[in-house]
Amino acid sequence: MQRHCIHHPQRLAFAVCMTCRNTVCQSCATHWDGIYYCTTCLAARRTASKERGSVAGWLTLGAGAAVTLWLSARVMVWAGALIAGLF
Amino acid sequence: MTRAPLSTTSVLDETVNVVARAAPWAAVVVATSLPYRFMQILFIERVAELGSNATHYGRALGELANIAILAFIVSRWGRAVWARACRLSEADGARPGREVWRVPFVAFVSYLFVAAIAELLYYATAITFIGPIFALMFAGLAIGTFELNTRPGLAPPLRLIAHYSRTSKQLAAFLFVFFVATLIAFINIATAFNAGQWLVHAFANVSLARWDVLLSFTNRHYIFLLVAGAVATVEPFWIAAHVVLVRRAGVAETGEDLRVWFRELQSRWAR
Numbered sequence: 001m002q003r004h005c006i007h008h009p010q011r012l013a014f015a016v017c018m019t020c021r022n023t024v025c026q027s028c029a030t031h032w033d034g035i036y037y038c039t040t041c042l043a044a045r046r047t048a049s050k051e052r053g054s055v056a057g058w059l060t061l062g063a064g065a066a067v068t069l070w071l072s073a074r075v076m077v078w079a080g081a082l083i084a085g086l087f
Numbered sequence: 088m089t090r091a092p093l094s095t096t097s098v099l100d101e102t103v104n105v106v107a108r109a110a111p112w113a114a115v116v117v118a119t120s121l122p123y124r125f126m127q128i129l130f131i132e133r134v135a136e137l138g139s140n141a142t143h144y145g146r147a148l149g150e151l152a153n154i155a156i157l158a159f160i161v162s163r164w165g166r167a168v169w170a171r172a173c174r175l176s177e178a179d180g181a182r183p184g185r186e187v188w189r190v191p192f193v194a195f196v197s198y199l200f201v202a203a204i205a206e207l208l209y210y211a212t213a214i215t216f217i218g219p220i221f222a223l224m225f226a227g228l229a230i231g232t233f234e235l236n237t238r239p240g241l242a243p244p245l246r247l248i249a250h251y252s253r254t255s256k257q258l259a260a261f262l263f264v265f266f267v268a269t270l271i272a273f274i275n276i277a278t279a280f281n282a283g284q285w286l287v288h289a290f291a292n293v294s295l296a297r298w299d300v301l302l303s304f305t306n307r308h309y310i311f312l313l314v315a316g317a318v319a320t321v322e323p324f325w326i327a328a329h330v331v332l333v334r335r336a337g338v339a340e341t342g343e344d345l346r347v348w349f350r351e352l353q354s355r356w357a358r
Contacts, residue, residue, distance in 0.1 A: 003356060057239035061196055064241045068203035069160070072210065073152040079210040080134040080148060081141040086214075 006038070017041050093335055095260040101335075102328045105177045112172035112187055113323040119165025120322060124315040126155035131311065163202050166326055167195050170230050173330040197236035197244040201229040224258045230326050231333035254336050261332070265325050272317035280313075 005011045005025035013023035015031075019041035029036045037045065106113070130151050134141050141148065167190045175183040205226035212218020225248065232247040252258075280302050287293055302309055 054239065060241050061193075061200060061239040065196055065200040065203060068200060068207060069156050072159070072203050072207045073149065073156045075207055075210045076130065076152040076155065077145060077148045079213045080130060080152075081145070083214060084134045084137060084141040085139045 019044070093254065093257065093332075095257050095264070098257060098328060098332050098335060099264065101177070101331050102324060105173050105331055106324055106327045108180075108182050109169070109172040109176040109327070112169055112183065115172075116165045116169035116323050116326065117319050120162040120319055121315075123155065123158040123162040124319060126151070126158045128308075128311045128315055130155055132308070135307070159203075159206065160199065163199055164190070164195065166202075166230055166322075167198055167233055169323060170233055170326055170330050173327040174234055174334065177331060177334060191234070191237075193239050194234050194236045196239065198229060198233035200241065201244045201248060202226065205229055220262060223262060224252075224255070227258055227261060227325070227329040228252060228333070231329035235333070235337075251333055251336055254332055257332055261325070261328055265321055265328075268321045268324065269317045272320040273313055276313055276316045276320070 003013055004023065005013055005028055006022040007028050008025050011025035011027075014026040015024055015029040015036035016022070017024055017029070017038035018035045019037060022038060024036075024038045028038050030039065030042050032042065130148070133144075133148060133151060137144055137148075168187055171190055172183045172187040175187060205222050208225060209219050209222035212222060228248045228251050229244070232244070232251055235247050236244050284295060284298060284302060288295060300306065304310060
């Protein structure tokens, strides 16, 4: 376990980045949502969060949810009729 | 640092604390799930009445199923609010505030998608014994992982469920525990109704002949309503248990245990 910051070897380590597991000093560590990140990993997370709004993702998720809900209603009727026919 | 194994009893213990802190929010899950439960009962009633003729009434049953699915969406929103309340209560160790209402939209739509798959699995395999068991485990993981969904898409919520399915032992134990709990809730609610009837009989001197028929086990409606009541009573605990389970199973990945480990190392260096 390293005792010094990966970016500033002259400074003592303050936290472990939860993404890359490197030790970082107080100025390199950012406490976000209860977890410590180094600046590089935090930047990567920000980029990833920008991609969240991808239209294709929303379209597939919305269509997937709608189709599955519609199918659920159909299967509910089918299963009900099937079970009722058995008794 | 020694990491304690994930045990069902420890998760249930924590669940009790979480539910106690977030208790007022349970009203949301109960209130939103009641319309869906009533629609389910109505659907089962109609199917039971029609019997083998049910296949000839596909359109009427389909309309009923469509309304039930609308009520299903409302009930899943209620579940999402309650799951968020449990998660916030567990993270802060305090009673959650208004932020509970701010359910992330992407997380909710992802949850709706996987919850619909669970429902589909449940109905499609209702005739088997083992199918609904898997559907219930899937539904538990769906609500447990719902807030971890941050990106829209079909694969991410399914991937999360697959990832946390390694807790299958605890999920199976939950099924047993909550089945027994539902049974006990059923008996308690039935006893409460009987006690009420008896008290009215004994002290109010009111003729309850009609109520005696309505609140008897020969009445199918009464039994269905008791089941719905028992499920509605146990549901908040079931959701909270899955939220706690997923959080505890994922604690190593979120870095909480690493933080403790780092604090330990720091104190060692200081010596």
